[in-house]
Amino acid sequence: MRSDGGARVIFDNLSKAFPDGTQALSSVSLHIEAGTFCVLLGPSGSGKSTLLRCINGLETPSDGHIYINDVEVLPTTLKDLRRGIGTVHQHFGLVNRDTVANNVLAGALPETSTWRAILGWFPRKLQERVASLLQSAGLEPSQLNRRVSELSGGQQQRVGIARAFMLSPPLILADEPIASLDPKLSHEILSLIARQAATVGATVLCSLHQVDLAKAFADRIIALDQGRVVFDGAPQDLTEEKVAQIYGSKALEHDKAIPS
Ligand SMILES: Nc1ncnc2c1ncn2[C@@H]1O[C@H](COP(=O)(O)OP(=O)(O)OP(=O)(O)O)[C@@H](O)[C@H]1O
Ligand SMILES: [Mg+2]
Numbered sequence: 001m002r003s004d005g006g007a008r009v010i011f012d013n014l015s016k017a018f019p020d021g022t023q024a025l026s027s028v029s030l031h032i033e034a035g036t037f038c039v040l041l042g043p044s045g046s047g048k049s050t051l052l053r054c055i056n057g058l059e060t061p062s063d064g065h066i067y068i069n070d071v072e073v074l075p076t077t078l079k080d081l082r083r084g085i086g087t088v089h090q091h092f093g094l095v096n097r098d099t100v101a102n103n104v105l106a107g108a109l110p111e112t113s114t115w116r117a118i119l120g121w122f123p124r125k126l127q128e129r130v131a132s133l134l135q136s137a138g139l140e141p142s143q144l145n146r147r148v149s150e151l152s153g154g155q156q157q158r159v160g161i162a163r164a165f166m167l168s169p170p171l172i173l174a175d176e177p178i179a180s181l182d183p184k185l186s187h188e189i190l191s192l193i194a195r196q197a198a199t200v201g202a203t204v205l206c207s208l209h210q211v212d213l214a215k216a217f218a219d220r221i222i223a224l225d226q227g228r229v230v231f232d233g234a235p236q237d238l239t240e241e242k243v244a245q246i247y248g249s250k251a252l253e254h255d256k257a258i259p260s
Contacts, residue, residue: 005201006034007068007084007170009055014064016050016227024050025227027064032203032220034069034170037194039214040207041231042224043247048207051224052175055205056085068171083110086164086202088174088193092156096149100139100159103148104130107166126166133162137192154185158192165196172197174206178213186210190217211243 009032016025024047032038040048053059055066057078066073068081086107087093094103108126131141137158148156157177164172174193178186190206194217197204208214214221215235223231223238223246230246231238 005170006036006197006203008032008034008070009171009203009205010065010067011051012065012067014051014054014066015062016047016054016059017062023227025054025061025224028224028227028229029064030222030229030232032205034203035201036219037197037204037217038206038220038222039218040205040222040224041209041211041214041246045226046224047227048224049175050227052173052205052207055171055173056082056087083167084169084171086167086169086172088157088160088164088172088177088206090176090179092148092153092160094148094156094159094163097147099145100134100148100151101127101130101144103159104133104162104166107163111167129166130162133165133196134159136196137162138188153180154189157181157185157189161189161192161196165200165202168200168202170200170202172202172204172206174204176207176209178208178210186213187216211238214238 011028011030014025014028017023028051040051042048050059054061055073057073068084071077071081073081095106105126131144134144135141139155139158143151148159151159172193177193178189181189190213193204193206215238218235221231221233221235221238222229225246231242
C-alpha cells in the first residue's frame with residue numbers, strides 16, 4: 001500500500017477538441033501542489049469533466065501535456081499511473097448486486113493477482129483495510145456483507161470513497177461526487193473525502209457546482225469557462241462579483257434548479 005503522500009499535477013498548455021469541433025479545453029496550464037484540495041468550478045459545459053478525464057486517460061488531449069509527479073500521462077505510462085489514482089464517481093460507480101466489502105476490495109484490484117481476484121482470495125491485510133476504511137466512513141461492520149443496492153445514496157457514496165482510498169492513492173479524482181445527494185449529506189461526503197485525503201496526504205481534484213461548498217472545502221479553487229481558466233486562487237479571493245462573472249445568468253438558472 002502506498003504512503004508516499006500526494007501527487008503534484010501539472011497541466012501544460014492542455015487543449016482538447018472533440019471530433020465534432022467542440023473545443024472543450026483551451027491552453028490550460030496549472031501546477032497543482034501535492035496535498036492540495038483543489039475544486040473545479042464552472043458552468044455546465046465549461047470543461048471540468050474533460051479536464052479530469054484527461055488525467056486518467058479517458059480522454060486524449062489534442063495538444064499539451066499532463067504530468068503526475070513528473071511522469072507524463074501517455075498511453076505507455078497510464079497503466080502504472082492509474083494505480084496511484086483513486087476515483088470517486090457522481091453515481092457511485094458500484095456493483096449494486098455485490099456486497100459492500102467486495103465493492104471496496106475492488107479498489108485493490110490493480111495490486112491483486114488475477115487468480116486471487118477470480119477466486120475472491122484477498123490477503124487478510126486488505127480485508128482489514130476494508131473494515132477500517134468503512135469504519136472511518138461511518139458504516140457499521142454489520143453492513144459489510146449487505147448488498148450495495150440495499151444502501152441509501154449517502155451510504156453508497158461512503159462505500160465509493162472507501163474503494164477509492166483502498167490503495168492510499170496519491171491522487172483522488174472526484175467528478176461531482178455529491179451531485180445526487182442532499183445538502184446535509186453533501187457536506188458530510190465532502191468532509192469524508194477531505195479527511196481521508198488528509199490521512200494519506202493525497203491531492204484531490206474535485207468538480208462541484210456549489211460555490212459555497214467549494215469555498216468551505218477547497219485550498220484552491222480553479223474556475224473554467226468555455227475551456228479556459230477564468231479564476232485560480234484561494235477561496236477567500238473568489239468574491240461574489242467574480243462568481244457572477246464566471247456564471248453570469250447561468251448561476252441564477254442553476255440556483256433555481258437546486259432545492260434549498
Ligand atoms: N464526447 C464528446 N463529444 C463531443 N463533445 C463533448 C464530448 N464530451 C464533452 N463534450 C463537450 O465538451 C464541453 C465540455 O464538457 P464537460 O463535460 O467537460 O463539461 P463540464 O464542465 O463537466 O459540464 P457539467 O457541469 O455539465 O458536467 C461541452 O461543450 C460538452 O458538450
Ligand atoms: Mg461534468
